[in-house]
Amino acid sequence: MTAANVARYHVVAGRDVCIERVPGATDEEVLTYVTGVVMGALLHQRGVLPLHAGAVVLGDHAVAFSGSGGAGKSTLVAALHRRGHGLLADDVCAVRVDDGPAALAMPGFPHLKLFQESIERVGMGSEELRRILPDLDKYYVCLDDDALGEPGPLTNVLIMNADEQVNVASLTPLTGREKLEALLRATYDHRRLDGHGNRPAHFEMCTRLANQVAVHRLTRPVDWDSMDAVLELVEQTVG
Numbered sequence: 001m002t003a004a005n006v007a008r009y010h011v012v013a014g015r016d017v018c019i020e021r022v023p024g025a026t027d028e029e030v031l032t033y034v035t036g037v038v039m040g041a042l043l044h045q046r047g048v049l050p051l052h053a054g055a056v057v058l059g060d061h062a063v064a065f066s067g068s069g070g071a072g073k074s075t076l077v078a079a080l081h082r083r084g085h086g087l088l089a090d091d092v093c094a095v096r097v098d099d100g101p102a103a104l105a106m107p108g109f110p111h112l113k114l115f116q117e118s119i120e121r122v123g124m125g126s127e128e129l130r131r132i133l134p135d136l137d138k139y140y141v142c143l144d145d146d147a148l149g150e151p152g153p154l155t156n157v158l159i160m161n162a163d164e165q166v167n168v169a170s171l172t173p174l175t176g177r178e179k180l181e182a183l184l185r186a187t188y189d190h191r192r193l194d195g196h197g198n199r200p201a202h203f204e205m206c207t208r209l210a211n212q213v214a215v216h217r218l219t220r221p222v223d224w225d226s227m228d229a230v231l232e233l234v235e236q237t238v239g
Contacts (some may be wrong), residue, residue: 003033011038013043028140035109039092040188044198048094048106048206049190053157055093055105057086057149058239062105064093065218066186067160072220075118076160078141079231082122086149087112092188094186095154097205102153103212110148112141121224154209156238158218159186169220169230171237179215180206214238 006029008020009029017038021030043050053066054077065073081087089108096104099147114124115138129139158171159182176183183206216238220230 001015003037004027006030006033009033009038009041011041011045014042014047017042025132028130028132029122029134031140032113037189038220039108043092043094044189044202047200047201047205049097049103049209050159051093051095051183051186052091052188053186054090054112055088055091055154056080057088057152058235060152061155062088062149062152063156063158063234063238064089064095064105064154065158065160066182067218070226071160073160074112074114075122075224076227076230076234078112078114078118078122078124080234081147081233082124083235087143087147088149088152089226093216095209097209097212099208100195101212104151104156106151107148110143110145112143113138114141115139121227154213157183157186157215158234158238159211159215160218160220162222163219164222166219166221167226169218169226169233171216171218171233174176174215174217180210182215182217183209 005022007022010018011066024147040050051064053064054073055062055064065076067073077090088105090112092108094106094108096106100235113132119141124141132138132140161200187202
């Protein structure tokens with residue numbers, strides 16, 4: 001895979017990553033793709049499901065937050081972490097889906113990728129932050145390794161969206177085909193699966209996962225002034 005003006009990446013057998021760096025590309029630019037699309041490809045090759053989601057530990061289980069760009073998943077994960085919940089992942093959540101009763105969410109990298117506005121809203125500090133891309137007001141917020149939670153059973157996947165028409169956050173359960181399709185779309189880089197020849201295996205993993213987790217649509221107001229209410233809704237409903 002190629003990231004224009006940054007590097008060429010070649011992922012081999014779910015084990016090795018070769019990087020051909022473009023002169024002038026910054027470490028942060030190279031790292032952004034390694035922790036995103038490259039990690040997604042590597043997990044696909046290993047037979048591990050990469051959800052395009054952040055995840056935290058709530059009690060004795062894991063909850064993942066997916067959704068399109070701007071839905072607020074990283075901001076919500078950061079806010080839950082600030083409330084004492086262990087971080088498992090931001091952006092790519094590795095999920096082992098076996099034939100057992102529960103899927104397992106695995107810890108990822110000890111950092112969050114947040115816009116400046118989210119950093120200030122969550123109160124995570126802004127000293128010596130590394131910008132992810134030169135033209136993007138988004139930064140790495142690095143955490144200590146002990147901020148990561150332990151692997152845990154994934155019990156809930158929340159598909160987030162921000163709706164300017166609503167004033168109160170809500171959770172709507174998804175079932176049947178709608179539930180499966182939400183998990184298929186929530187997979188990182190799912191549009192490249194045909195090229196990798198992994199489409200059947202991916203469908204099988206998502207089908208098993210649909211039988212192991214609850215999936216809800218989490219709709220929130222666009223204005224994050226209601227963040228405390230959203231956090232309490234999540235903690236009380238799926239915590």
